[in-house]
Amino acid sequence: MIDILCETKDLKITFPHRLGDFTAVHSLDLQVRRGEIVGLIGESGAGKSTVGNAIMGLLSHPGQVSGGRIELGGENLVDLSDAAMARLRGRRIGMIFQDPMTSLNPLMTVGGQLTESIALLQDVGVAQARQMAIERLDGVGIPDPARRMDQYPHEFSGGMRQRVVIALAMAGDPDLLIADEPTTALDVSVQKQVLDLIKSICVERSLGVILVTHDMGVIAETADRVYVMRHGALVETGPTAQVIQTPSQRYTKELIAAIPSIERREERFRNPAKKTGEIDQWLLQGHKDEGSGDYVTASALTKDFATKKKSFWGKAGTFRAVDIPGLNIKRGEVLGLVGESGSGKSTLGRMMTGLIPPSSGEVTYGDHGPLTDVRSRTARKALRRDVQVVFQDPYSSLNSRMRVDQILAEPIRFHGLADHHDIPRLVGALLERVGLAAEAGRKFPHQFSGGQRQRICIARALSVRPRFLLCDEPTSALDVSIQADMLALLMELRRSLGLTMLFVSHDLAVVRQMSDRVAVMKQGEIVECREAEALYDAPENSYTRMLLDTAPRATRH
């Protein structure tokens, strides 16, 4: 093979630990040619980022390359000293990080950061570097670059900031670009533009690009070849279209099958056979059949947040985060709420559950009446029992100082839903109901994986026998394969318990799988709200159409 830019041969990366070394990457062979985007995909813990960091020579302590070679233009990087490696960084290898919020210095102007890098890496004077910086900003598609040079990172939007990061990575005209989850922190509509930019830079400058990501859709849209990794080992490699359409390994097949489709609603979710029966009877206790009217009704709901004062004596302005004329969810219905970051979907979700008070307007639940009228302590308590939440981040949503059985027993005890001596048995049954072992209660939250923690969160929400469940991005922090299980569990619970749900997510495909009806939010307003199938198949609003068009699809090839 000619023109191989970068190559790893039998690469092994170990993290020494006193209880035994942890091998993060086992004998990986990877090649990148000029003008080619190589995708490196895997779930969390697959070692994909470690590979990128090793090539950069930036393995986090105490990780080390314990075997094999990393060759860049024929030179073995593993043997290089730290100083020699530092000279390569920026000049030969550039890196794009995940979060453009933290990878730029907030106290330096964008132009300052870029000029500094160019002056250093290209050995030119400041004036010339500045001129080059403006050209580079123009090159990554930032409009009016001369003016924007003097702005600070916070004055740029997420996508624009990631463009600046790309310009920074290109400051030393490297041959190899490593992009570690470059679009994970961005909204879908921006994601596509950034990926297109990386693609065009790659072709124009005949760069080699290593694109590290967990998102098969991103790979499908961008990469020429793909390496699938799992537990630090290579599972499968080949041209992207071939790997996605005709995967040869079982793991790759499962990975691709687990990706929810934006094209259609699938009934393929495995139905987890869980111990139901007794616990379901307990969960349904006190729930009478109320027919099919609306369970939650919001009318003329707004939420204002105070903005910064313009001057010391000035008055604080307000920013309207949510402004909707009305929204209702029928009993037993799942309403999906999609929107990009900052669209107000989480704020609306939390107002719908009474966790934050609206600035104006009213939320009414089933037979509880309007939220603002629920004043007495007992009425509030009853309301809180009926309305529960599952959060996005399974790490911060469990109290790490409490054992799992304590976490689950507390709500049951507080609401007096069971006799004291029945509680341990109930907690065990609840854990089994969400797919964990009853003995899991004796452990602390940190002993579980993200998916298991999310199951505990669902068990906690169920422990008060709720009628209405807000799921606020419940699968966004999870790997695809776990995400599918979680969606299946939520669907099954909803069917068995007749839960009414508000499902908030930025992921259009996930929302399609879950929802009966979907509302699309943009800048605090609902632009379209219809039956899910109708909305996805024939979006009426131009914004909805744009969202659907820009969403990456693993199956587009």
Place this chain on the structure above:
Amino acid sequence: MFDRIRSDFWYELLNSPVTIVSAIIIVLMIIGCTFAPIFAPHTPFDPATISIMDNNMPPAWVDGADHRFLLGTDLQGRDVLSAMLYGGRISLLVGIGAVALSVVIGMAVGLLAGYFGGMTDAVLMRIAEIQFAFPPILIALLFNGILKASLPADVFAQAAVPIMILAIGLAGWVQFARIVRASTLVQRNQDYVTACRAIGLPTLTIIARHITPNILGPVLVLAMLQIAVAIVTEATLSFLGLGTPLTEPSLGALIQIGSQYLFSGIWWVVIFPGIMLLLMVVAFNLVADWVRDYLNPRLR
């Protein structure tokens, strides 16, 4: 958490000899001082057991020493080692007691300010900042002075130790309030707190059962550092003659008594209590440093 303590705690501790030595010093001092009546070879403040004939004896290894008095005796014939143990008991009691008081006040203020925010936060933290603007020793002097003026002399002399605890404790709560407030602000916005609110738990339950255990780490570190500070503050006050009475001297008071004879050749009366105070303060600081590193794995 417990398996982490089982494995990492001992591993990290055994890898830090300085911490082990400091911890042993603290443990020995606490045991020795707490049970001073058992360990001390003499009862230094009981006039019946001391003899003026034994005065100014040098330490046991110096010529002309009396083997009964390991670290020598002072002007009145009191055994220096015994006086140190009894004095150390007061120093430790004041140090730990004052910090306990600071922790209680500081945590209450910090939790309320951090959780409720807004007006509550503004008022409580402004009060804290006003107090913070004055040096703690000045605050302690002030409280000490107020109590001295308002209590009868005999009561004041009797209650010297509780008064010191009160004065130093009231001087030191602000740091705890600030650190607890900052941690509470972080914890309050975590989803597990929102989940508690969704369940309908009363605010006080959320603060006491859920937030408090999650902010104890930094409080523990600060408390250990502050014990050292409180011991020094007490020693300073006693050195200035405002602390414990001479009939019941703490380490600071012993140093003050001894300093008067520093240049008369009777060096042991001041040097040994000084070394003990130094060891106590340094040991608490080193252990606190280690605990901070242990609780924050990123610093390891």
